[in-house]
Amino acid sequence: MTRTPVIAGNWKMHLTRRKASALARAVAAHHAGAVHRRCILFPAFVHLDHVRRNIRGSGVVLGAQNCWGKKEGAFTGEISPYMLRDMGVEVVLLGHSERRHILGETDALLTDKLKVALRAKLEVLLCVGETRSEREEGRTLDVVKRQLRILRFVKDHQIPRVGVAYEPVWAIGTGLTATPAQAQEAHAAIRETVARILGDEAAENLPVLYGGSVKPGNAAELLSQPDVDGALVGGASLSIDQFGPILDAAPIA
Numbered sequence: 001m002t003r004t005p006v007i008a009g010n011w012k013m014h015l016t017r018r019k020a021s022a023l024a025r026a027v028a029a030h031h032a033g034a035v036h037r038r039c040i041l042f043p044a045f046v047h048l049d050h051v052r053r054n055i056r057g058s059g060v061v062l063g064a065q066n067c068w069g070k071k072e073g074a075f076t077g078e079i080s081p082y083m084l085r086d087m088g089v090e091v092v093l094l095g096h097s098e099r100r101h102i103l104g105e106t107d108a109l110l111t112d113k114l115k116v117a118l119r120a121k122l123e124v125l126l127c128v129g130e131t132r133s134e135r136e137e138g139r140t141l142d143v144v145k146r147q148l149r150i151l152r153f154v155k156d157h158q159i160p161r162v163g164v165a166y167e168p169v170w171a172i173g174t175g176l177t178a179t180p181a182q183a184q185e186a187h188a189a190i191r192e193t194v195a196r197i198l199g200d201e202a203a204e205n206l207p208v209l210y211g212g213s214v215k216p217g218n219a220a221e222l223l224s225q226p227d228v229d230g231a232l233v234g235g236a237s238l239s240i241d242q243f244g245p246i247l248d249a250a251p252i253a
Ligand code: PEP
Pocket: 010, 167, 171, 172, 173, 174, 175, 211, 212, 213, 214, 232, 233, 234, 235, 236
């Protein structure tokens, strides 16, 4: 069984509408025609529609960086996964470390978001990862396993719409990268944990992406690890000069 490599760009709270549209066009041109990889872009909410128009027909998939955990209601400032779906979004990122650690998102909140996003027919890319102190205390795998526990709410028919991104917090935006061996160890543990929660077949087919200072110079080696199925890229996704070579590092099966 081969898992199609996924290269995803998380644009966070960056870019103007004009720059987001131009970058989307550049990514679309670079990716168009490639069938051996998936490319997903996660622009800011306000740029989703512009990006959508600029990637049309290229195969680039539209993603959102977050959503709320209810279908609709009095939740000022929040966005329903159903609204995202209606706008053409296919994938939502949940549990990014910036949301867990800066905005205080808990596993309980993420459980609501996961359930509603899947009900809205979105794919969910769940981010997990340990802080520097958790790694130093030898708790990496415990932390990641705990964060994965919310996957027990995924129903059988929803399993093909779930992916995981392993993003060690100490490697995000810091220039520090997990070594390929560290990434492989965590990814293998993620797959084992998912096998226990959702079954062997689900685990075998699960895309597990690595994120944390992925750059053109380290992408190929990370992506060559047997359990690394793709990359979630922050800083280096903001320029086609960097993101293009990372897209090209996706192995051809
Ligand atoms: C991220 O925000 O998901 C990320 C991995 O960022 P960076 O590549 O900048 O470390």
